[in-house]
Amino acid sequence: MSLMISVSGIRGIVGESLTPTNLTAFATAFASWAETRKKEREPGAISQKPHIIIGRDTRPTGEAITGLVQSALVLSGCNVTDIGIATTPTVELAVTEEKADGGLIITASHNPVQWNALKMLNHRGEFLDKEDVDELTRIASAPNPKSARWDNIGTATKTSRHDALHIEKILALPFIHTEEIKKAKFRVLVDCVEGAGYAIVPDLCRELGIAEVIPFACGGTGIFPRTPEPIEENLQDTIAALKKSGADFALVVDPDVDRLALISEDGSLFGEEYTLVACADYYLKVRPGTVANNLSSSRALKDIASRYGQECFSAEVGEANVTRLMKKHHAVIGGEGNGGVILPELHYGRDALAAIAMAVQAFAYWQKSHPEEPLSRFRLEFPNYEMSKQKIDLTPEGKERLPEIFEAIARSYPAAQSDTRDGLKLDFPESWVHLRPSNTEPIVRIYSEAQTREKAETLADDIRQAIEQHATGA
Numbered sequence: 439m440s441l442m443i444s445v446s447g448i449r450g451i452v453g454e455s456l457t458p459t460n461l462t463a464f465a466t467a468f469a470s471w472a473e474t475r476k477k478e479r480e481p482g483a484i485s486q487k488p489h490i491i492i493g494r495d496t497r498p499t500g501e502a503i504t505g506l507v508q509s510a511l512v513l514s515g516c517n518v519t520d521i522g523i524a525t526t527p528t529v530e531l532a533v534t535e536e537k538a539d540g541g542l543i544i545t546a547s548h549n550p551v552q553w554n555a556l557k558m559l560n561h562r563g564e565f566l567d568k569e570d571v572d573e574l575t576r577i578a579s580a581p582n583p584k585s586a587r588w589d590n591i592g593t594a595t596k597t598s599r600h601d602a603l604h605i606e607k608i609l610a611l612p613f614i615h616t617e618e619i620k621k622a623k624f625r626v627l628v629d630c631v632e633g634a635g636y637a638i639v640p641d642l643c644r645e646l647g648i649a650e651v652i653p654f655a656c657g658g659t660g661i662f663p664r665t666p667e668p669i670e671e672n673l674q675d676t677i678a679a680l681k682k683s684g685a686d687f688a689l690v691v692d693p694d695v696d697r698l699a700l701i702s703e704d705g706s707l708f709g710e711e712y713t714l715v716a717c718a719d720y721y722l723k724v725r726p727g728t729v730a731n732n733l734s735s736s737r738a739l740k741d742i743a744s745r746y747g748q749e750c751f752s753a754e755v756g757e758a759n760v761t762r763l764m765k766k767h768h769a770v771i772g773g774e775g776n777g778g779v780i781l782p783e784l785h786y787g788r789d790a791l792a793a794i795a796m797a798v799q800a801f802a803y804w805q806k807s808h809p810e811e812p813l814s815r816f817r818l819e820f821p822n823y824e825m826s827k828q829k830i831d832l833t834p835e836g837k838e839r840l841p842e843i844f845e846a847i848a849r850s851y852p853a854a855q856s857d858t859r860d861g862l863k864l865d866f867p868e869s870w871v872h873l874r875p876s877n878t879e880p881i882v883r884i885y886s887e888a889q890t891r892e893k894a895e896t897l898a899d900d901i902r903q904a905i906e907q908h909a910t911g912a
Contacts, residue, residue: 443575445565445758449546449555452499456554458506460578464556465507465542466585467578469514471570472540475561487592489517491532491559493524493600494544495634495693496660499554503544507556508594511542515586518594523658524601525634525695526557527789531607532600533563534785545634545694548667551660557694564786565758601638605645607784608795613724615799620647622802627652627685627701629676631666632659633693635790642791643689646798652683668692668699668777670707677705687801687813689794696757696788697777700797702814710777711736715820717779717793718771720800722746725783727770730763732756733863734872734885735775741821754860755874761786824891826898828884829876836909837880843908844873850904864901871897873905 441460442449448464450456472488490511494500504520511518521532526543533541541559549555558566558574566574577583586592608614626648630636636658643651654676655663665672668690680688680701687708688701700708708716715738718729722742729743732755740750753763757778764772764782773779778788779796804816832840844862848854854864861874861882869888876883884901888894 443571445568445571445756446547447543447555447557447565449549449553451552452503452554461503461506461556462510463578463583464574465510466514466583467574468540468542468556468558469511469516470577470584471574472516473584476539479561487515487517488539489519489536491519491521491529491536491538491541492544493521493526493529493532493541493634495525495546496523496632496636496658497544497546497551497554497693498660500544500660503554507542507544512592512594513586514584514592515590516592518592520594520596521600522596522598523634525604525638525791527696527785527787527791528600528604528638530559530563530787530789531604531785533559533561535600535603543694547694547696548692550665551662562786564761567758567762601641604638604791605642608642608792609645611783611792611795613721613799614646614795615802616645616647618647618806619798619802620649622805623649624687624798624802625650625652625683625685626798627654627676627680627683627688628656629654629668629673629679629688629690630656630658630695631662631664631668631691631693632657633662633666633691633695635691635693635695638791639689639691639695639794642794643798646795648798650685652685654679654688662693666693668697669710673699673701673707677701681705689797691790692777695790698779698790698793698797699777700813702817703812704814706814706817708813708817711738711775711823711825712817712820713777713793713797714771714773714775714779715739715742716800716816717773717781717796718742719745719820720796720803721771721781722748725770728767730760730767730769730772732760732774733857733860734874735773736823736825736887737870738821738823757788759860823887823889824894825885825887826891826894828886828898828902829881830884830902830905832880832882832905832909834880837875839909840875840882843905846908847873847901847904869893869897871901873901 543557546553779793
């Protein structure tokens with residue numbers, strides 16, 4: 439398969455689509471891009487050498503890729519600080535803490551172990567937008583990549599202080615009350631899928647005041663014991679371990695720790711969509727304001743915002759898109775329905791560590807008026823919707839015809855509000871469906887939501903049939 443290039447970085451299977459050649463090309467392109475941006479921001483600066491932060495998850499290929507990328511950056515005239523194994527949000531915070539000019543995170547997030555990637559950050563510790571990615575791709579494709587003279591190459595240093603700084607910043611949030619959490623005496627199972635959170639997540643939990651932390655897949659080996667995306671079909675062993683341990687609930691993160699899933703004491707999933715919902719509900723109690731998610735996220739967030747007299751805005755799928763919308767509308771909290779929570783008070787990036795602190799705090803706060811009630815009961819406090827997530831294969835010709843197919847489908851549902859910013863979303867009074875074409879495959883993803891799973895799947899099936907009919911000309 440070809441290399442995947444998007445606002446989430448460049449991603450591929452190591453040794454196939456992700457090779458030393460394209461890793462070097464994008465690293466040197468990033469050096470050139472960062473230098474240009476630095477000169478624009480600081481035209482009179484004494485040193486024009488960009489300062490770049492690098493961090494990685496625990497994948498077996500991570501250390502070698504870090505060495506390659508670091509060398510390419512140094513030889514391109516960058517000063518590099520390697521913070522070692524670190525979560526994606528920790529690297530984001532390190533960029534701003536060190537006043538760096540950008541960051542590179544070697545992680546393929548929830549993809550299987552054979553994958554890896556370069557996630558690219560600007561000087562604000564945020565993902566590059568589409569325009570910047572397009573420019574970076576152009577630079578990487580050009581001949582004669584940037585190279586520094588022998589007497590003007592950069593430097594490479596290491597530091598391990600940023601995990602502690604990240605935890606410190608979370609504990610300093612004024613709405614996190616560790617004494618309240620301590621009183622709850624929670625016993626919590628933590629599943630880090632052998633990824634970058636293997637040490638920092640248990641450490642944070644202890645610092646928050648959780649009485650007992652039960653590590654599960656927290657060895658940091660980088661050999662994922664299961665498909666790492668934290669969705670129900672991949673969490674059966676975690677659920678079994680939770681039940682066996684008798685813990686009050688489980689916290690599950692993906693390999694780079696920008697997504698959080700919770701599992702209730704009875705083994706039922708709290709629901710990835712409801713990580714953001716629960717955090718926003720608690721946060722709006724103390725910091726009222728607008729909220730934001732993406733077009734494929736649950737309507738439950740909009741319902742929660744309405745409880746507090748606030749608006750909810752939805753962006754195209756992708757963290758950079760959500761962040762841009764949050765800034766536009768001055769949203770106080772936002773994120774995506776995959777368990778990613780963005781808290782501007784901390785930084786503009788999906789942060790499962792911040793989400794853990796908020797979710798645990800929200801549950802402890804709720805328990806004060808509902809003594810000893812379990813997490814499964816807390817889940818019932820929120821609006822309940824069911825989602826269906828499907829996909830449909832298309833021929834390359836069918837994919838080319840998607841704009842006209844989407845237009846025809848929209849005409850077929852005149853009662854629905856139509857949104858074409860990111861594929862096609864049809865909003866009905868009690869349900870919605872979102873059709874998104876893949877950037878790399880001839881498929882369309884079909885996300886639907888309704889008050890019951892049956893209704894959500896029926897809506898998705900109806901849309902699937904409509905796509906197939908229009909694609910084949912039937």
